[in-house]
Amino acid sequence: MDLDRLGEFGLIARLASHIPHRSRRVVKGIGDDCAVYSQPGGNYLVVTADALIESVHFDLNTTTPEQLGWKTVAVNASDVAAMGAAPRFAVVTLGIPKTTKVNFLDRLYKGLGRACEAFGVDLVGGDTVSTPEHWMLSLTMLGETRKKRLFTRKGAKAGDAILMTGTVGDSALGLQILKSPGKKWSGSPADRKHLIQRHLEPTARVKETAKLAKSRLRVTSMIDVSDGLGQDLGHLLSASEVGAELWEASLPLSKPFENTCIKNGLEAGELALGGGEDYELLFTLKSEDVKKLLRSFVNYGTPVTQIGEVTARQGVVWVRTNGRRQTLRKPAGFNHFKENG
Amino acid sequence: MDLDRLGEFGLIARLASHIPHRSRRVVKGIGDDCAVYSQPGGNYLVVTADALIESVHFDLNTTTPEQLGWKTVAVNASDVAAMGAAPRFAVVTLGIPKTTKVNFLDRLYKGLGRACEAFGVDLVGGDTVSTPEHWMLSLTMLGETRKKRLFTRKGAKAGDAILMTGTVGDSALGLQILKSPGKKWSGSPADRKHLIQRHLEPTARVKETAKLAKSRLRVTSMIDVSDGLGQDLGHLLSASEVGAELWEASLPLSKPFENTCIKNGLEAGELALGGGEDYELLFTLKSEDVKKLLRSFVNYGTPVTQIGEVTARQGVVWVRTNGRRQTLRKPAGFNHFKENG
Numbered sequence: 193m194d195l196d197r198l199g200e201f202g203l204i205a206r207l208a209s210h211i212p213h214r215s216r217r218v219v220k221g222i223g224d225d226c227a228v229y230s231q232p233g234g235n236y237l238v239v240t241a242d243a244l245i246e247s248v249h250f251d252l253n254t255t256t257p258e259q260l261g262w263k264t265v266a267v268n269a270s271d272v273a274a275m276g277a278a279p280r281f282a283v284v285t286l287g288i289p290k291t292t293k294v295n296f297l298d299r300l301y302k303g304l305g306r307a308c309e310a311f312g313v314d315l316v317g318g319d320t321v322s323t324p325e326h327w328m329l330s331l332t333m334l335g336e337t338r339k340k341r342l343f344t345r346k347g348a349k350a351g352d353a354i355l356m357t358g359t360v361g362d363s364a365l366g367l368q369i370l371k372s373p374g375k376k377w378s379g380s381p382a383d384r385k386h387l388i389q390r391h392l393e394p395t396a397r398v399k400e401t402a403k404l405a406k407s408r409l410r411v412t413s414m415i416d417v418s419d420g421l422g423q424d425l426g427h428l429l430s431a432s433e434v435g436a437e438l439w440e441a442s443l444p445l446s447k448p449f450e451n452t453c454i455k456n457g458l459e460a461g462e463l464a465l466g467g468g469e470d471y472e473l474l475f476t477l478k479s480e481d482v483k484k485l486l487r488s489f490v491n492y493g494t495p496v497t498q499i500g501e502v503t504a505r506q507g508v509v510w511v512r513t514n515g516r517r518q519t520l521r522k523p524a525g526f527n528h529f530k531e532n533g
Numbered sequence: 534m535d536l537d538r539l540g541e542f543g544l545i546a547r548l549a550s551h552i553p554h555r556s557r558r559v560v561k562g563i564g565d566d567c568a569v570y571s572q573p574g575g576n577y578l579v580v581t582a583d584a585l586i587e588s589v590h591f592d593l594n595t596t597t598p599e600q601l602g603w604k605t606v607a608v609n610a611s612d613v614a615a616m617g618a619a620p621r622f623a624v625v626t627l628g629i630p631k632t633t634k635v636n637f638l639d640r641l642y643k644g645l646g647r648a649c650e651a652f653g654v655d656l657v658g659g660d661t662v663s664t665p666e667h668w669m670l671s672l673t674m675l676g677e678t679r680k681k682r683l684f685t686r687k688g689a690k691a692g693d694a695i696l697m698t699g700t701v702g703d704s705a706l707g708l709q710i711l712k713s714p715g716k717k718w719s720g721s722p723a724d725r726k727h728l729i730q731r732h733l734e735p736t737a738r739v740k741e742t743a744k745l746a747k748s749r750l751r752v753t754s755m756i757d758v759s760d761g762l763g764q765d766l767g768h769l770l771s772a773s774e775v776g777a778e779l780w781e782a783s784l785p786l787s788k789p790f791e792n793t794c795i796k797n798g799l800e801a802g803e804l805a806l807g808g809g810e811d812y813e814l815l816f817t818l819k820s821e822d823v824k825k826l827l828r829s830f831v832n833y834g835t836p837v838t839q840i841g842e843v844t845a846r847q848g849v850v851w852v853r854t855n856g857r858r859q860t861l862r863k864p865a866g867f868n869h870f871k872e873n874g
Contacts, residue, residue, distance in 0.1 A: 218655050232572065243626035249662070330669075
């Protein structure tokens with residue numbers, strides 16, 4: 193069988209079956225944003241690893257070494273945040289083409305260092321090896337959380353509100369702009385620059401998850417939006433064995449995103465739903481707590497928006513701005529072994 | 534500046550300077566076999582990461598997927614063992630060429646699974662991504678140890694005995710045989726097969742380090758032999774700010790290694806000193822404890838041998854079998870950004 197027939201998630205499930213867990217201290221293995229391991233002291237350790245491969249995940253013609261370093265840390269910090277945990281420490285392995293200049297590495301490490309500082313992570317070690325041709329970065333990050341404040345993909349119940357931090361779609365549109373250097377884009381260059389930056393220098397919602405974990409708000413499930421809103425919502429819903437209504441009119445879109453879509457005849461809703469790498473938190477909350485949550489985020493700096501509702505009936509109903517109700521069969525998003533679709 | 538002028542260890546030192554540690558919980562950062570992080574419960578977590586790149590670290594014409602999976606786990610377990618710690622859990626990132634067959638991956642995971650079982654590790658998660666061409670595997674392993682039983686490279690004192698587990702040189706000679714398919718080797722094919730297997734399926738001295746950590750034997754420093762006996766001894770000695778006498782006549786050589794060297798006119802001592810990937814423990818011990826240690830390893834299954842002595846005077850004196858004393862300037866071994874030498 194070929195990899196593209198199995199797909200990334202089929203692959204992960206198949207591979208997980210080879211590796212039984214032996215220790216009771218493994219609270220969660222493969223299948224969430226992080227694995228969870230119980231510590232003797234009573235807290236949980238969460239652990240995640242993400243690899244970035246040149247020409248698959250990044251292009252050195254369009255990203256600076258500083259941005260690459262930043263992003264490598266941020267995408268992992270986002271996974272840690274999605275568990276309700278605080279990032280603690282990380283190790284990085286770098287596969288470096290032999291022709292690399294030391295100056296390039298210094299700049300890469302500057303970016304790693306800045307992101308570590310921003311997200312409260314200590315980079316404690318790693319491995320550097322040479323590669324035949326392409327860059328490879330793999331970062332493993334560990335975080336900690338109290339047992340009671342662990343957020344996972346499982347736990348959403350019918351009637352819960354679906355919310356997300358920040359805005360959605362910016363990164364996907366930024367990537368689209370980066371990938372079409374020949375295209376004549378209409379609208380403001382500053383808008384396009386903003387979108388590109390959102391793709392190359394994503395943030396991780398470390399402070400926001402800490403705020404939620406400290407509060408008494410009843411968060412029932414959480415995931416970060418990396419593969420795309422539609423696909424990640426799908427992961428959360430299948431882990432929770434529920435469905436959802438998703439409201440197009442409520443999606444939090446940035447001004448640069450809306451403007452660029454309008455000026456270039458792009459379907460904002462579709463792009464926001466299918467595009468990946470927003471690194472925002474997508475979570476569900478007991479509906480009685482929504483008002484209190486929204487109040488607590490007023491003047492906080494990061495918008496939080498309700499974008500739908502959990503339903504007992506499985507599947508996602510995409511409520512369009514024009515009132516039409518579409519059933520999303522297989523949510524769109526990024527699959528490493530298939531073309532987007 | 535080019536990477537090959539800086540070398541791997543120069544590079545690591547330079548990069549470490551970009552990343553200050555913020556938390557007091559970082560007991561050790563870059564510069565030992567593992568980083569060390571203190572846990573709330575009072576134990577230490579140790580963490581290590583090793584990446585294996587196709588055509589740099591392995592060749593799919595000569596290694597099976599099972600062996601590749603096994604070795605990826607074993608090399609990290611060896612780093613954990615070198616800290617006196619017990620492996621607990623690991624995450625793996627796989628960079629997979631798009632043309633890979635699922636059957637190949639199943640076999641790779643079988644190897645990962647077998648090694649996890651052998652060394653007591655739970656594989657709890659990871660990331661799978663596609664690569665343009667070459668395989669990439671990066672594994673991060675976490676282990677635990679009691680604070681008092683942490684072994685590091687620092688701590689050897691003049692007069693301490695230098696010991697190692699197992700035998701040295703097998704893996705380097707196995708690699709040499711693999712890399713010269715056209716060469717006519719003299720001696721027994723079974724010997725050569727053994728040496729190749731020692732290269733492709735190394736063990737990690739997890740049980741041996743547990744035995745040492747549980748004992749009252751005063752181990753003063755430890756490292757695993759991955760870059761080569763000469764080079765790794767050099768790391769241990771510079772961390773401890775001491776020197777050593779290394780006795781060629783005492784080096785533990787396997788029969789297949791000795792036979793193959795003799796039949797093919799190879800210098801056994803030089804090869805054992807310079808070759809890498811033995812994944813044996815190299816450690817120092819208060820000289821009064823040597824007898825007791827050697828007694829406790831009789832009939833244990835893994836040989837332990839004294840191969841030298843720590844000296845106050847820095848540098849390594851290589852005492853040849855013929856009685857000559859040579860000063861090793863720069864120990865030989867593997868440098869990822871230079872040719873061996």
